[in-house]
Amino acid sequence: xxxxxxxxxxxxxxxxxxxxxxxxxxxxxxxxxxxxxxxxxxxxxxxxxxxxxxxxxxxxxxxxxxxxxxxxxxxxxxxxxxxxxxxxxxxxxxxxxxxxxxxxxxxxxxxxxxxxxxxxxxxxxxxxxxxxxxxxxxxxxxxxxxxxxxxxxxxxxxxxxxxxxxxxxxxxxxxxxxxxxxxxxxxxxxxxxxxxxxxxxxxxxxxxxxxxxxxxxxxxxxxxxxxxxxxxxxxxxxxxxxxxxxxxxxxxxxxxxxxxxxxxxxxxxxxxxxxxxxxxxxxxxxxxxxxxxxxxxxxxxxxxxxxxxxxxxxxxxxxxxxxxxxxxxxxxxxxxxxxxxxxxxxxxxxxxxxxxxxxxxxxxxxxxxxxxxxxxxxxxxxxxxxxx
Amino acid sequence: xxxxxxxxxxxxxxxxxxxxxxxxxxxxxxxxxxxxxxxxxxxxxxxxxxxxxxxxxxxxxxxxxxxxxxxxxxxxxxxxxxxxxxxxxxxxxxxxxxxxxxxxxxxxxxxxxxxxxxxxxxxxxxxxxxxxxxxxxxxxxxxxxxxxxxxxxxxxxxxxxxxxxxxxxxxxxxxxxxxxxxxxxxxxxxxxxxxxxxxxxxxxxxxxxxxxxxxxxxxxxxxxxxxxxxxxxxxxxxxxxxxxxxxxxxxxxxxxxxxxxxxxxxxxxxxxxxxxxxxxxxxxxxxxxxxxxxxxxxxxxxxxxxxxxxxxxxxxx
Numbered sequence: 001x002x003x004x005x006x007x008x009x010x011x012x013x014x015x016x017x018x019x020x021x022x023x024x025x026x027x028x029x030x031x032x033x034x035x036x037x038x039x040x041x042x043x044x045x046x047x048x049x050x051x052x053x054x055x056x057x058x059x060x061x062x063x064x065x066x067x068x069x070x071x072x073x074x075x076x077x078x079x080x081x082x083x084x085x086x087x088x089x090x091x092x093x094x095x096x097x098x099x100x101x102x103x104x105x106x107x108x109x110x111x112x113x114x115x116x117x118x119x120x121x122x123x124x125x126x127x128x129x130x131x132x133x134x135x136x137x138x139x140x141x142x143x144x145x146x147x148x149x150x151x152x153x154x155x156x157x158x159x160x161x162x163x164x165x166x167x168x169x170x171x172x173x174x175x176x177x178x179x180x181x182x183x184x185x186x187x188x189x190x191x192x193x194x195x196x197x198x199x200x201x202x203x204x205x206x207x208x209x210x211x212x213x214x215x216x217x218x219x220x221x222x223x224x225x226x227x228x229x230x231x232x233x234x235x236x237x238x239x240x241x242x243x244x245x246x247x248x249x250x251x252x253x254x255x256x257x258x259x260x261x262x263x264x265x266x267x268x269x270x271x272x273x274x275x276x277x278x279x280x281x282x283x284x285x286x287x288x289x290x291x292x293x294x295x296x297x298x299x300x301x302x303x304x305x306x307x308x309x310x311x312x313x314x315x316x317x318x319x320x321x322x323x324x325x326x327x328x329x330x331x332x333x334x335x336x337x338x339x340x341x342x343x344x345x346x347x348x349x350x351x352x353x354x355x356x357x358x359x360x361x362x363x364x365x366x367x368x369x370x371x372x373x374x375x376x377x378x379x380x381x382x383x384x385x386x387x388x
Numbered sequence: 389x390x391x392x393x394x395x396x397x398x399x400x401x402x403x404x405x406x407x408x409x410x411x412x413x414x415x416x417x418x419x420x421x422x423x424x425x426x427x428x429x430x431x432x433x434x435x436x437x438x439x440x441x442x443x444x445x446x447x448x449x450x451x452x453x454x455x456x457x458x459x460x461x462x463x464x465x466x467x468x469x470x471x472x473x474x475x476x477x478x479x480x481x482x483x484x485x486x487x488x489x490x491x492x493x494x495x496x497x498x499x500x501x502x503x504x505x506x507x508x509x510x511x512x513x514x515x516x517x518x519x520x521x522x523x524x525x526x527x528x529x530x531x532x533x534x535x536x537x538x539x540x541x542x543x544x545x546x547x548x549x550x551x552x553x554x555x556x557x558x559x560x561x562x563x564x565x566x567x568x569x570x571x572x573x574x575x576x577x578x579x580x581x582x583x584x585x586x587x588x589x590x591x592x593x594x595x596x597x598x599x600x601x602x603x604x605x606x607x608x609x610x611x612x613x614x615x616x617x618x619x620x621x622x623x624x625x626x627x628x629x630x631x632x633x634x635x636x637x638x639x640x641x642x643x644x645x646x647x648x649x650x651x652x653x654x655x656x657x658x659x660x661x662x663x664x665x666x667x668x669x670x671x672x673x674x675x676x677x678x679x680x681x682x683x684x685x686x687x688x689x690x691x692x693x694x695x696x697x698x699x700x701x702x703x704x705x
Contacts, residue, residue: 259643
């Protein structure tokens with residue numbers, strides 16, 4: 001059976017092997033079984049810490065990722081945040097070992113701060129690393145808060161809604177085939193259980209966060225069966241939450257409404273692709289991709305925090321121009337998730353204070369200012385040190 | 389309503405006064421909801437402007453399944469002969485089990501290119517966007533709208549997106565020809581090939597091949613749908629002419645309509661190799677139908693596109 005190959009090896013290797021195999025196979029139940037059965041947190045690869053320090057997986061990513069991540073690391077150090085980083089850099093096209101290590105680390109620590117990972121464009125090529133992470137660890141709910149913030153210039157004021165996007169299936173199923181030369185089919189899969197899962201998540205989120213309305217986004221006039229399945233699930237869940245208003249909107253109308261009247265939305269509940277589109281429309285309403293955070297949650301309670309736009313920014317990488325706000329706000333969300341609210345408030349209030357100076361020196365170039373990434377980070381660190 | 393329709397047609401025919409050119413026959417689909425009233429307005433305006441169009445009104449409703457074809461025979465008879473049409477909004481029922489009538493018309497007559505210019509109109513307030521000038525060219529026959537869907541097992545639905553070399557080459561060529569004829573400097577192919585590597589990858593490959601055949605004066609670039617949505621909402625001046633597969637085109641063209649004031653103000657043309665149908669893309673608005681409230685601008689601007697396509701530039705302008 002499974003044990004025989006690992007006989008003679010130590011407890012740690014057997015346990016790691018089981019988890020590793022489950023992760024490589026993309027087996028969600030296997031991951032759940034491996035980590036719960038062996039009491040994984042207690043038997044972690046490194047010695048467990050007994051001093052309330054949270055171990056967090058950190059993936060700097062590509063492009064502007066390393067710069068904005070180092071900004072966060074500097075800020076956390078200044079704010080004396082009790083977090084220990086477990087850094088992983090699974091490069092595209094390399095062997096799977098580094099990705100396996102990263103996945104094991106996230107499965108073990110259950111919290112990850114992640115920079116953008118680039119996916120090459122080409123007819124063949126490895127599966128997107130982002131997709132491998134989400135599918136292996138069943139990270140099904142991507143939550144992007146779109147909120148106007150004082151001090152950040154944008155075309156609209158007082159925008160405040162949340163996009164909750166199903167992150168594991170839909171158009172991103174990855175099944176494509178050449179039918180005959182010159183004809184390609186791509187399969188979009190929508191399942192009842194994944195749709196029910198995300199709809200439940202969205203309505204429970206609405207109740208927890210005092211939101212009054214959920215809008216389901218679809219294209220069921222054209223894709224009657226697949227998006228019809230999604231809508232059926234949303235309607236079934238909506239009936240269980242009569243206190244939350246529920247309506248539906250076709251995706252092209254939603255894009256238009258986001259521009260013409262973004263204040264009508266509270267929660268947008270979307271399948272995968274429409275979520276990506278609505279996120280990108282939404283983030284530019286409140287300042288752009290450099291500013292918005294996002295969080296992705298899995299069925300086991302894992303959480304991955306990253307900038308909302310997920311843009312790699314190769315055109316500005318390495319030039320100290322990137323806006324670290326998206327990553328900083330994501331790290332603040334992470335601290336709240338870890339129940340480190342005091343530190344989260346410290347950092348967030350310091351960011352607000354730096355932004356409220358209103359000077360061009362406190363905004364990076366994407367927001368019309370002339371601050372470099374390092375300038376902004378230093379200003380923030382100074383502010384935090386003064387507050388401590 | 390029937391009587392009023394025919395009265396309008398007779399009035400339009402009677403308005404024909406310029407003898408220099410024979411009247412050009414054009415199929416007119418008035419549509420549902422506000423369709424008839426805005427069509428009447430357009431016919432009146434055209435006759436006063438001296439646009440010599442011989443309208444042939446055709447009513448389009450979904451035929452029962454045993455007829456074999458979704459569209460009525462009258463539309464085939466008229467449009468196959470005139471090759472030019474102006475169409476009001478047709479209602480698409482959700483979940484009725486048959487294809488959208490708008491989609492059916494495009495498929496039946498192989499109107500493979502949908503052109504939606506989004507240009508800010510002077511005098512229309514669309515704060516915070518000004519000076520928008522983009523054109524969206526969308527592949528109209530395949531992609532996610534192939535209509536191939538099934539339930540694999542109860543609770544698992546699959547929808548198939550079809551991308552073919554033939555259709556992608558055709559739409560790319562149309563886009564570059566349009567750019568040449570209309571002085572557009574940059575053609576942007578929009579895709580999601582980082583996720584859908586083979587299908588959108590094929591689309592991009594075809595656009596690449598076609599771009600090599602056109603003069604260097606037209607810039608060609610490729611951008612993901614995410615970046616394009618971001619740019620359109622942040623700084624639409626970064627974009628000029630976009631060529632997209634079906635679904636992305638649908639979404640982006642409506643997004644661009646929002647930038648210039650809504651669907652009530654944007655024209656649209658569907659082009660095939662032989663025929664062209666110009667349409668208003670807004671809905672049927674049954675709540676304001678018959679109340680003299682509807683805005684005919686979209687249908688009117690589509691009619692202007694039609695006149696320019698027919699070479700009646702003076703009347704169009």
